[in-house]
Amino acid sequence: MNKHPITLTINNQEYSITVAGHHTLLQVMRDQLDLTEVKYGCGRGECGACTVLVDDDNEKSGRKAIDACLALAATMDGKKLTTARGLGENGDLNAVQQAFVDESGIQCGFCTPGMVVKSTDLLEKNPKATEEEIRFGLEGNICRCTGYVKIVDSVKKAQKVMTKNKKKK
Amino acid sequence: MPSSRILPEFELLMPQSVEEAVKLLKKYKAKASVMAGGTDVVVSGTQGFATEAVISLAKVPGLDYVKFSKSGGLKIGALATLQMVADSADVKKNYPALYKSAAINGTPQTRNMGTVVGNVMRASPSGDCACALLALGAKIVFQGPNGKREISIDEFFIDYKKTARKADELAVEIKLPAPKTGVVSAFNRITRTTLDLSKINAAVCLTVSGGVCKSARIAMGAVAPKTIRLIDSEDLLKGQKISDAILDAISASVGSQISPIDDVRSTAEYRREVSPVLVRRTIEEAIG
Numbered sequence: 219m220n221k222h223p224i225t226l227t228i229n230n231q232e233y234s235i236t237v238a239g240h241h242t243l244l245q246v247m248r249d250q251l252d253l254t255e256v257k258y259g260c261g262r263g264e265c266g267a268c269t270v271l272v273d274d275d276n277e278k279s280g281r282k283a284i285d286a287c288l289a290l291a292a293t294m295d296g297k298k299l300t301t302a303r304g305l306g307e308n309g310d311l312n313a314v315q316q317a318f319v320d321e322s323g324i325q326c327g328f329c330t331p332g333m334v335v336k337s338t339d340l341l342e343k344n345p346k347a348t349e350e351e352i353r354f355g356l357e358g359n360i361c362r363c364t365g366y367v368k369i370v371d372s373v374k375k376a377q378k379v380m381t382k383n384k385k386k387k
Numbered sequence: 388m389p390s391s392r393i394l395p396e397f398e399l400l401m402p403q404s405v406e407e408a409v410k411l412l413k414k415y416k417a418k419a420s421v422m423a424g425g426t427d428v429v430v431s432g433t434q435g436f437a438t439e440a441v442i443s444l445a446k447v448p449g450l451d452y453v454k455f456s457k458s459g460g461l462k463i464g465a466l467a468t469l470q471m472v473a474d475s476a477d478v479k480k481n482y483p484a485l486y487k488s489a490a491i492n493g494t495p496q497t498r499n500m501g502t503v504v505g506n507v508m509r510a511s512p513s514g515d516c517a518c519a520l521l522a523l524g525a526k527i528v529f530q531g532p533n534g535k536r537e538i539s540i541d542e543f544f545i546d547y548k549k550t551a552r553k554a555d556e557l558a559v560e561i562k563l564p565a566p567k568t569g570v571v572s573a574f575n576r577i578t579r580t581t582l583d584l585s586k587i588n589a590a591v592c593l594t595v596s597g598g599v600c601k602s603a604r605i606a607m608g609a610v611a612p613k614t615i616r617l618i619d620s621e622d623l624l625k626g627q628k629i630s631d632a633i634l635d636a637i638s639a640s641v642g643s644q645i646s647p648i649d650d651v652r653s654t655a656e657y658r659r660e661v662s663p664v665l666v667r668r669t670i671e672e673a674i675g
Contacts, residue, residue: 220398239399239441242429245392261392262430263497264582282470282499288429289500290422292399293445336495357581358494 222292228253229304237291244268244286247301255302255331256286259360263288266359269332271339273298283339285358302331305338313383314338314376323372325363333359337373341380349374394432398440405450405530408442408557413532415440416554423466426493426501427509450559453478460565461485465558469498469506469516482563484572484590484673488519494582507543508558510550513585513609513652517544519574521606521614522590523563529556537562547612569596573673575665576608579652585609586653589665591673593624600624605666610645610658617644620666629674637670638663 220239225232228251237246244261247253247270259267268286272294281300306312314337317323324330333356340347340355347355352373353366361369400419402408412419419440422428428441444450450466455477463472472478473490485503492498492506492515506516507527525540532555540561543551552558576588588608594601603624605617620640627633647658 220396222399222401238396240394240396240432242394258392261433263426263494263500266494266496269496283496284499285494285496288425288497290399290425290429290441290443293401293422293425293443340495355495358496 222295224292224295226291226294226296227298229300239290239292241291242287243270243289243291243294243299246291247286253301253303257328257331258287259328259332261287264358264360265329265332266336266356267329267332269335269359271300271335280342281339283336283358300335302334305334312338313379314341314373317376317379318369318372321368321372321375323364323369325361329359329361329363333361333369337369337376341373341377345377345380345384347373347377392433394429395435395437397432397438400440400442401446402442402444403446403448405447405557405559408444408447409530409532409555411440411442412557413555415442421508421557423502423505424468424497424500426497427505455481456565458565461563463503463561463563465502465504465560467503469493469501469503470495472503472516473498481566482519482523482572484519484522484574484592485516485563487574488515488576488588488590491576491581492516504558504561507540507561508550508552510544510548510613511584512547512611512613513588514614515574515576515585515588515608517614518576518585518588518606518608519572519590520561520563521616522574522592522604523572524592524604526562527558528560528562529553530559531556535559541616544613544615549613567594569594569601571595571673571675573669575669575672577653577661577665584652587647587658587662587665589662589669591666591669593670593673595629595674599626599628601626605670607641607645607662607666609652610647610662612646615644617641617666619644624670629670634667634670638667641666 257267259265263285271281420438422443450464452464454462469489479486572592574590576585590606592604603621608614641663647655
């Protein structure tokens, strides 16, 4: 009765599944689809560990970051989503992920999938983001290890690499 | 003990149109929660507030708009997110109080999900957009089984989480009057960290001409069971040249109009101390 057949495209792979009406996108991704890079942190939209990107219906605005714990899976029918696993091409790390490795922006790693997804989103929208803008953009992602300095350094490093790569092209 | 991981089971209804949504509301009445962005309904669920049914507006087309015209004012559809409103250059220019209340609301992620109309409908006394829209004199448009009904936001907040929305009505739009010469507004709030809900918030909308305040609306949140207007303070300000003496008098008038409580975010004592300061600063910010 309360079952909803839906189709989600996650990291360019299509999933046609049936979900319960009261199950969140996060629950479905982790428990039904085994996409365990999307983390459960607080379950109430405060920590950002479950951040994923969703392609906007309005193409001009590109993709936007949401908390998978606050979205009911059934309401996401037909959406295209990206998790940390799908940020790079062909399974490689993207510039943000590589910068987190190079700059030690990762300690325990639990917040990292959400951090790299949100950081990618913020640099896509604002390639010239200042430190203040980077910190504002990451307000919805909580890290309990790093004190954020290394995370901001990582985003700045990624920013440099992305600007360089763009110039090469 | 409810699990924060798993929502209590409910029936999820996904109407395809406003009419269908209203039909469902007529059938379920208060047994159904209306969900736009989900940032409140889902969190309530994880805190154990069970609801028989959730009516999601996700599949209802045509409600995700922020429209502005110089003569018609602002129209915000039920599915316009906080971020859409914060991103609107027209809102930032003409309704600074609303702009700020949306731009600092929650986190970047929740701003992409939560809606301005939802912030008002939830009728939490600490709602930031609710406070700004009360000061700005918004109108709320409901669609019910017998057609549309428009009310002033002044009539909307009745008591703690009690509103003038009838159980079979859907809020489809919030409207703001067209900008007029001399109308200024501002919003401020106090929080511990930026993503907290407000300990207190305040918004003002004034018409100023030659340094004299012609009309005033002053709203505060999280200092009473509902978002309130400070009518006595407004009366003190109306028709007066805005001076330090007037601002002192307004600060002194705030205390008798608020009834703050101790809760998880702050204490009554703190709220009582800081409210006059916040009101004064917000007036000063509005007149620039």
